[in-house]
Amino acid sequence: MTATGAAGAFVLTPLPQAFAAPSGGAVIAEAYGGGGNSGATLTRDFIELGNAGGTAVDLSGYSVQYLPGSPSATSRWSVTRITGSIAAGGRYLIAEAQGTGGTTALPTPDASGSIAMSGTSGTVALVAGTDELNCRTAADCATDERIVDLVGFGTAAVRETSPVPGASNTASVARAASLADTDDNSADLTAGTPTPVNTKGETPGTGGGGGEEPGDPGTPGAVRVHDIQGTTRRSPLTGESVTNVPGIVIGVRAGGSRGFWIQDTQADADPRTSEALFVHTGSAVPTVKIGDSVLVSGKVAEYAPSSTTQSITQISGPKTSVLSSGNAVPAPVVLGPANLPDDYTPEAGGGSIEALPLQPALYALDFLEATEGMRVQVGDARVVGATTEYDEVYVTAKPEENPSVRGGTVYLGYDGQNSGRVKIESLGPEIPEANVGDTLSGATTGPLDYDSYGGYTLMATELGSHVSGGLEREVTRPQRDKELAIATYNVENLDALDPQEKFDRLAEGVAVNLAAPDVVALEEIQDDNGATDDGTVSSEQTLTRFTDAIVAAGGPRYSWRYVAPENKADGGEPGGNIRQVFLYNEERLKFTDRAAADASAATEVVATHKGARLSVSPGRIDPASDAWKNSRKPLVGEFTFHGEQVFVIANHFASKGGDAPMHGKFQEPSRSSEEQRHKQAEEVREFVSELLAADPKAKVVVLGDINDFQFSKTTEIMTGGGSLLTPLVNTLPVEERYTYVFEGNSQTLDQTLVSPSVVAYDYDIVHLNAEFADQASDHDPQVVRIDVKKGRK
Incomplete structure (x- = not known):
């Protein structure tokens, strides 16, 4: 190029x-x-x-x-x-x-x-x-x-x-x-044949090179592991060569980033300095074994998985001498409430914390950094994040920390990180298929690693026994005759080429677990050939397969409405052309079709002597606005139930991709993706304001994948500070406020909000996916049942 x-x-x-x-x-x-x-x-x-x-x-x-x-x-x-x-x-x-x-x-x-x-x-x-x-x-x-x-x-x-x-x-x-x-x-x-040349024109044998040769392979050098680790997140010896650093091998990784961990048995008295580190062997499979006493020579390096994460202190390009084998390994540090502070991390005004002296008694991330590479252990650990497709599982070392009603750990605010969460991967034992609320009974032990997904990770050489917590998928109650049931469900990139099993499981979620709501606002319905990028935007085949599967699962024959997006204009999986869709049961309510909307047409609020109506139904909110650039445009529809008009706005706001990790080097972490969601929230708020200006008693339901928390500024903007819309998740007990589980945090990304005239409702988040290793989608759906006859005087 x-x-x-x-x-x-x-x-x-x-x-x-x-x-x-x-x-x-x-x-x-x-x-x-x-x-x-x-x-x-x-x-x-x-x-x-x-x-x-x-x-x-x-x-x-x-x-x-x-x-x-x-x-x-x-x-x-x-x-x-x-x-x-x-x-x-x-x-x-x-x-x-x-x-x-x-x-x-x-x-x-x-x-x-x-x-x-x-x-x-x-x-x-x-x-x-x-x-x-x-x-x-x-x-x-x-x-x-x-x-x-x-x-x-x-x-x-x-x-x-x-x-x-x-x-x-x-x-x-x-x-x-x-x-x-x-x-x-x-x-x-x-x-x-390789012919390396440097800026001086030197080649192998003509100048430079050679490097430092290790000393006597049986004699420890002057530098110990704690000297390399230092008292901040980065080694004071970065870039320097070290000779014959002693340690006992406590873990070996033969795949992925190959290497092994060594831990010094002669600890210093400083709690800030870790006594272990990773030895990176590059493409070479390590030949050492756990229990080997070794001397390692090489160059000290800091490896950062990404530009926003913390780094891992390691020795690279190693030469290793094995002095003896079968030695006892150092006792593990047991992680728990006694040593993991409640405060998660120091702050640096959004800057890097790398140079700050570690304070392991004050901050959980500092404690974990001061333990980087060392043998650690969790005992009888409760699972708070189900086993992923990458064979990783999240547990809590602080079982009393913000427990959810079903065994997870609820995330309730930017200033309230759950410091007891620990990711577990394996250096040998098979990771079980575990759900939230299960337990790894007994000791889980291994070196403490770090990566960009989940942060500090216990690499298990010993894994506790898997004990099921008996978690079951929830089933909500059916709506009563005079209750209008409206649900939202992110079906995770559903398209007509997906296997029938996915359609069947999602359909069962609608027909059985959600008890066949009158309206289902779907997010992530793709075009008919999914990620195939050939200009297709129709979802007719996808929706035919899905609604057929709902009937087969015992549900009603749903009709649907959507506005097909412009090709490649709404983000999501390339070629997939995701959009929101209304499914609705014509035997229970009517959809008001008005005009024929295309992707570029904006739905307007029309004031009449009878109240508000939409210029286009179904329609989209101001699709030309920069707020929706490369993102899904809200789908707006007008329904009639028992003679009462209800406006439904289905949303799928911009993703949180690109935000700095909570465990990263920048504190407080940057949440750059919020900027677009704030603009989107303003657009939705303005539209709802126009509806209520035309009819102050209009019943409006705003719902979907908001991709932001109930305590976020995004939600605050959309609700008008609470005067315009009520976020229903805040009406639930705190231990039930979650729709998604990420890195062991049970959190709210999907929301339902209602206008002031919606006063009689019953709201339920139906937990059937996010807490399970076997998922039909990564989101949990939710449903609100409204008595439409109450609230209008």
């Missing part, structure tokens, strides 16, 4: 016409992932940049990044920041992870990182910026203007046109001496 954005393609997707690039000359000249592997001569992986231009290229603020060749939905780009410049016609060498093999060091690198690249398949990117890329496909990466150049090798899914074949433990992929870039990796680069 040229920095000037010349015409080219990833596979069949045209490249954008402009990129944020340092100059027209910066390209990836060579990439090698076999360093230190079996058969390799070089001890380290490397990425080499070249400058084909006539002037120097300033690399300040840039990075190189790496993605596995076959990325999954959870694969992350690894990042190495770079500085300095490349002279005209020159080269720039970045050293990456060191393996356990090889005999020849790289020449002195111009920058160093710890990325463990595959020797055979992967993608390397030169990026104008240091934030982690988030694309996972060639098409998505083609639209990211931060990417200056990109090389995919082996069978890499992300590449320019075609990947470079032939990479191996003994072969790099390199551009021709001219550094020509035609945006076809297979044409521009070839495999051959």
Whole structure:
């Protein structure tokens, strides 16, 4: 990919016409992932940049990044920041992870990182910026203007046109001496003997390199683990080489980020300094075992899973000597109310907390950081977040902390984090399929790791026995004859190509668990061919299959109304064209069809001598507003039940994607996604205000996936400070206020709000998905039953 954005393609997707690039000359000249592997001569992986231009290229603020060749939905780009410049016609060498093999060091690198690249398949990117890329496909990466150049090798899914074949433990992929870039990796680069060159023109054997050799392999060095960990979140020795650091192996990870944890048996007296850390072996599978007494030499590094997370202190490029085996491992730190403070984290005015001295007696995140890498334990731990598809489960080490009515932990405010939540993954024992309220009976023990999803993670070498809590899916009561039942349900990207099992389970949720409401506002109904991106926007086939399945489950024959979105204009899964839909039971109520709305038509409030009506029904609220850019537009409908008019507004606000994690380095974390939801809340509030201005006694129900909490500013804006709409979730006991479970927090994202004239109602969140490992959707539905004859005088 040229920095000037010349015409080219990833596979069949045209490249954008402009990129944020340092100059027209910066390209990836060579990439090698076999360093230190079996058969390799070089001890380290490397990425080499070249400058084909006539002037120097300033690399300040840039990075190189790496993605596995076959990325999954959870694969992350690894990042190495770079500085300095490349002279005209020159080269720039970045050293990456060191393996356990090889005999020849790289020449002195111009920058160093710890990325463990595959020797055979992967993608390397030169990026104008240091934030982690988030694309996972060639098409998505083609639209990211931060990417200056990109090389995919082996069978890499992300590449320019075609990947470079032939990479191996003994072969790099390199551009021709001219550094020509035609945006076809297979044409521009070839495999051959690695030839790393730094800015001085040095090559292996001609200058630099070598590095520090370990001392006597049987004698511990002067540096201990607690010296490396230090008293803040980042090591005071970052970037320095250390020799013969002693410790006992307490855990080994052979897959994913490979390596092992060591813990020093001679602790210091400072509670801020952890006595353990991770040793990252790169692509090499660790050969040590739990109980080995080892000495480790290598470079101290801080690995941050993303630009907003905390980092992990580790030793990279290690050389390890095993002194003895079968040693007792250090006793675990037992996590619980006695040592996990209620206050979650210090604040830094939205800035980074990395440099702040740790205060483990005051803040839970500080305590966990001061225990990073060490053996920890939870006992008889109650599950507060069901087992995920990635074999992770959340438990609480503080069982009395904000318990939900069904065994979870309720999230009730930005200033009230649940500090007892701990994610558990496994280093061996099988993670059971556990639901909220189940228990891992006995001890669950292992090293304390950290990642961008969920934060601090107990990597279990020993797992408690799974004991079921007997959690059952809720079934609400049927509405009475004169009650209008209105429900909302996010059905998680339902489309006509989904398996029948998904339709059947969601249909049972409507027909049985929700007791066949009169109106169901659905979110995330996709077009008829789902993620296939061919311009299809109709959902007729999807809705036919769904309503047929509801009938088969014992429910009524629902009719439906929706406004098809413009192609690719409403966000969600690319190609899916999600939208809100009204299902309604014509045997119980009538839908008022008025005019024929299209995606661009705005529904207006019309004042009449009989009250308010809609100019278009079904319709959308101001779809041209910037508030709805790349987001779902609210669906508005007018219904009549027992002679009473009811307005229903179905919503699916912008997602929380992009917000900084609660456990991250920025405190208070940035919630940048709120800006659009605040605008959306203002649009809905204004529309409801117009309805009530035309008819102060109008019955209005606003509901859907608001993607924000009941205590959020989004909700406050939408309700008009409480004078315009009442959020019904706040009428429930606090232990029942949740529709979704995320990272062990039972929280409210879906809401139902009603206007002042809706005074007689019965509201129920029906818990049938979010707390279960086996889910039909990740959201719980909810229903409100309204006595429409009460409230109008």
